[in-house]
Amino acid sequence: xxxxxxxxxxxxxxxxxxxxxxxxxxxxxxxxxxxxxxxxxxxxxxxxxxxxxxxxxxxxxxxxxxxxxxxxxxxxxxxxxxxxxxxxxxxxxxxxxxxxxxxxxxxxxxxxxxxxxxxxxxxxxxxxxxxxxxxxxxxxxxxxxxxxxxxxxxxxxxxxxxxxxxxxxxxxxxxxxxxxxxxxxxxxxxxxxxxxxxxxxxxxxxxxxxxxxxxxxxxxxxxxxxxxxxxxxxxxxxxxxxxxxxxxxxxxxxxxxxxxxxxxxxxxxxxxxxxxxxx
Amino acid sequence: xxxxxxxxxxxxxxxxxxxxxxxxxxxxxxxxxxxxxxxxxxxxxxxxxxxxxxxxxxxxxxxxxxxxxxxxxxxxxxxxxxxxxxxxxxxxxxxxxxxxxxxxxxxxxxxxxxxxxxxxxxxxxxxxxxxxxxxxxxxxxxxxxxxxxxxxxxxxxxxxxxxxxxxxxxxxxxxxxxxxxxxxxxxxxxxxxxxxxxxxxxxxxxxxxxxxxxxxxxxxxxxxxxxxxxxxxxxxxxxxxxxxxxxxxxxxxxxxxxxxxxxxxxxxxxxxxxxxxxxxxxxxxxxxxxxxxxxxxxxxxxxxxxxxxxxxxxx
Numbered sequence: 001x002x003x004x005x006x007x008x009x010x011x012x013x014x015x016x017x018x019x020x021x022x023x024x025x026x027x028x029x030x031x032x033x034x035x036x037x038x039x040x041x042x043x044x045x046x047x048x049x050x051x052x053x054x055x056x057x058x059x060x061x062x063x064x065x066x067x068x069x070x071x072x073x074x075x076x077x078x079x080x081x082x083x084x085x086x087x088x089x090x091x092x093x094x095x096x097x098x099x100x101x102x103x104x105x106x107x108x109x110x111x112x113x114x115x116x117x118x119x120x121x122x123x124x125x126x127x128x129x130x131x132x133x134x135x136x137x138x139x140x141x142x143x144x145x146x147x148x149x150x151x152x153x154x155x156x157x158x159x160x161x162x163x164x165x166x167x168x169x170x171x172x173x174x175x176x177x178x179x180x181x182x183x184x185x186x187x188x189x190x191x192x193x194x195x196x197x198x199x200x201x202x203x204x205x206x207x208x209x210x211x212x213x214x215x216x217x218x219x220x221x222x223x224x225x226x227x228x229x230x231x232x233x234x235x236x237x238x239x240x241x242x243x244x245x246x247x248x249x250x251x252x253x254x255x256x257x258x259x260x261x262x263x264x265x266x267x268x269x270x271x272x273x274x275x276x277x278x279x
Numbered sequence: 280x281x282x283x284x285x286x287x288x289x290x291x292x293x294x295x296x297x298x299x300x301x302x303x304x305x306x307x308x309x310x311x312x313x314x315x316x317x318x319x320x321x322x323x324x325x326x327x328x329x330x331x332x333x334x335x336x337x338x339x340x341x342x343x344x345x346x347x348x349x350x351x352x353x354x355x356x357x358x359x360x361x362x363x364x365x366x367x368x369x370x371x372x373x374x375x376x377x378x379x380x381x382x383x384x385x386x387x388x389x390x391x392x393x394x395x396x397x398x399x400x401x402x403x404x405x406x407x408x409x410x411x412x413x414x415x416x417x418x419x420x421x422x423x424x425x426x427x428x429x430x431x432x433x434x435x436x437x438x439x440x441x442x443x444x445x446x447x448x449x450x451x452x453x454x455x456x457x458x459x460x461x462x463x464x465x466x467x468x469x470x471x472x473x474x475x476x477x478x479x480x481x482x483x484x485x486x487x488x489x490x491x492x493x494x495x496x497x498x499x500x501x502x503x504x505x506x507x508x509x510x511x512x513x514x515x516x517x518x519x520x521x522x523x524x525x526x527x528x529x530x531x532x533x534x535x536x537x538x539x540x541x542x543x544x545x546x547x548x549x550x551x552x553x554x555x556x557x558x559x560x561x562x563x564x565x566x567x568x569x570x571x572x573x574x575x576x577x578x579x580x581x582x583x584x585x586x587x588x589x590x591x592x593x594x
Contacts, residue, residue: 125297128567128574130525132532133547137305137563140551217427221533224429225548240430244537247433248441258430266425 006278009271013209016264017091020083027077046074048081049232057250067252069242078234079256085223085235087264089150090216096154097211101161102204106197108162109169110178111188119166123159131156131214132221139227149228153218157211161204168200206275213268220261236261283589284579291575298567302560303352307345335365361561366553371561375543382531382542385459389466390527397471401478402505405486416475423472428530432465432537462538469530470523477519481512513584521570521577528566 019026027048046064051071060067066075108119126134131153138152172178173196181195222228223237231238236257243253355362361371400419403412423431439445439461446460485491485508494504532544539545543562550558582589 121293121297124294125301128294128298128570129563130528130566130570132529133563133566136532136547136551137559140554140556140559141305213425220427221429221529224427224533225536225551227548227551237429240433244433247436251437251441254430254433254437258426258434261430262422262426265427266421269421269425 003278006271006274009267009274010209013212013267013271016083016087016267019080020087023080023084027074027080046077048073048077048234050074057246057253059250060252066256067250069239069250069253070246075239075253075256078239079236079260082234082236082239082257083260085146085229085233086216086219086237086261089146089153089219089229090212090264092146092150093153093157093215093219094208094212096150097157097215098161098204098208100154101158102165102197102201103192104158105162105165105204106169106192106200109166109171109200110173110192110196116166119162123162126156127159129156131218135218135222136225136227139222144228144230146229149219149222153215153222156218157215160207160211164204164207165197165200168203169196172196172199207272209268209272209275213265213272216261216264216268280582280586280589283582287575287578291571294571295568298564298571299353299356300349302564302567303349305560305563307348356564361564362557364550364555364558366550366555366558371558374546374558375561375565378541378543378546381540382535382544385462385466385534385540385542386527386531388459388463389470390523392463392467393470393474396467397474398478400471401475402482402509404475404479405482405508406501406505408483413479416479420472420476423468427533428465428469429533429537431468432461432534435461435465436537458538462534462540465534465537466527466530469534470527473519473523473526477515478512481515482508485509485511514581514588517577517580517584520580521574524573525566525570528569 027046051073052068053071055064055068057070058064058068060075064074064076066079069075069078104119104122108116134156135152138155139148142148142152178191178195181191186195219228220235220237220240223235224241226238226241228237229235239257240254240261243250243257246253352362359372361375363369364371364374400412400416404410404416405413407413426434440447447458482505486504488511490511491504491508494507499507528544531542532547534540535542535544536548547559547562549555550562
């Protein structure tokens with residue numbers, strides 16, 4: 001896998017958060033939010049949450065490029081704004097999981113068998129549950145929002161990064177320069193953060209795109225079950241749950257969010273594959 | 280061997296204990312008053328009176344201190360008593376038992392279908408790396424890994440129920456094979472990807488091993504060669520079995536929602552929605568126990584198939 005190929009695949013993956021960030025520019029936001037001139041210039045002139053019962057379940061045409069859903073909302077506008085939930089929650093969850101996993105993994109590998117055993121037990125317990133079940137159970141306990149969704153997903157996704165970093169950290173902890181740091185009187189926190197972590201993080205970093213893909217899937221599953229970000233906020237998982245109700249008459253409500261999820265997860269997988277193979 | 284298995288079993292018991300405590304901590308760490316949540320958690324319901332809340336707490340033991348509740352919970356969980364549902368006051372185990380047959384039959388059919396398709400596909404891909412079967416399975420696996428199970432289910436519904444009209448849109452799975460077909464097919468496709476991938480990788484490795492080369496030199500037929508490779512891959516298959524359990528559990532939750540199967544996954548989603556904590560935690564616990572037991576079973580199977588694994592660990 002060439003360096004060029006790795007960069008290309010990472011760029012493709014980066015398209016999705018870019019699209020999510022640009023959603024308010026591409027599709028009209030709430031009318032009150034922006035000046036009128038800006039509202040008129042958006043390529044998709046429909047508010048994602050604006051219902052129009054006269055235009056329910058319209059098939060794709062010149063006005064509504066991807067049709068409308070069962071409340072007459074523009075599918076394309078909801079797809080673009082839904083990316084803000086699906087992509088950004090997925091990214092935030094992956095970042096949180098990565099931070100927690102690398103820290104715990106580096107600490108486990110560096111600070112001796114006591115900490116190591118504690119972290120291993122913790123990973124064993126977390127990995128004993130199917131991630132979706134754990135996240136759903138958590139959703140029963142805390143009120144759903146973007147933040148809690150990201151936090152719950154991160155809570156189930158950190159063990160893999162911890163395992164990878166721990167293996168590297170165990171190797172580094174025995175190396176002379178780390179011993180020298182201990183001898184020079186460095187604090188445990190400093191040894192873990194400054195001396196072990198930077199050298200141990202690479203394998204976990206290479207699998208980060210996989211974690212992003214997994215987090216996006218979990219968020220979409222949660223939203224599909226109706227346990228994610230509450231309505232009327234658009235998200236791809238919720239769009240699919242809504243589309244199920246009007247399945248017999250409106251295929252255009254199912255295909256766009258399904259395709260968006262598919263492409264995002266595929267891009268994440270391909271980027272992860274390129275990164276892990278190029279190492 | 281016995282010592283190896285005993286140690287693994289002990290480890291599993293330790294993890295199970297951790298699982299029990301984790302589930303209990305989830306229960307008691309819930310922000311807010313569970314009684315109030317359960318009694319007034321749904322919009323549109325009248326808030327419960329103080330008296331009703333007190334009675335609710337007494338029935339579910341919520342008025343006792345946390346340590347006493349932990350002890351009672353561990354004791355009753357060991358006796359397979361998961362408490363009573365906040366929703367209708369029936370035993371959680373009873374509610375789970377009612378939904379289990381539907382889920383297990385869908386999963387059983389799905390696993391059978393996935394194995395029937397995945398094993399030959401994996402073998403074909405492994406026999407000729409870079410060949411047609413290998414490239415086809417690579418594309419298929421990429422697609423199956425990237426499409427969420429519920430999106431796949433909806434697309435299958437769209438194709439087979441709406442366009443082709445081969446099956447009714449929302450059939451009752453208990454009514455017969457017509458209703459079972461699409462949920463089982465969806466879950467089968469979910470399980471197909473990991474099965475085909477593990478079979479391909481382990482068979483390919485086994486075919487490259489010195490013993491396989493020696494066999495070829497002795498003039499073994501391709502058939503014998505493949506059978507030997509499969510036999511050598513049993514430890515990998517055992518690991519696969521353990522990793523399929525959590526995937527199928529999560530898949531069941533989503534697929535049952537798509538097809539309105541009255542199964543255990545649907546019960547979990549409904550209970551989360553209704554804030555029925557005992558049922559949610561009972562199901563969480565059950566899924567954790569299923570995964571731990573499957574892992575233990577896989578370890579034992581792998582150790583019987585390849586005793587060298589035991590030696591490495593004792594070593």
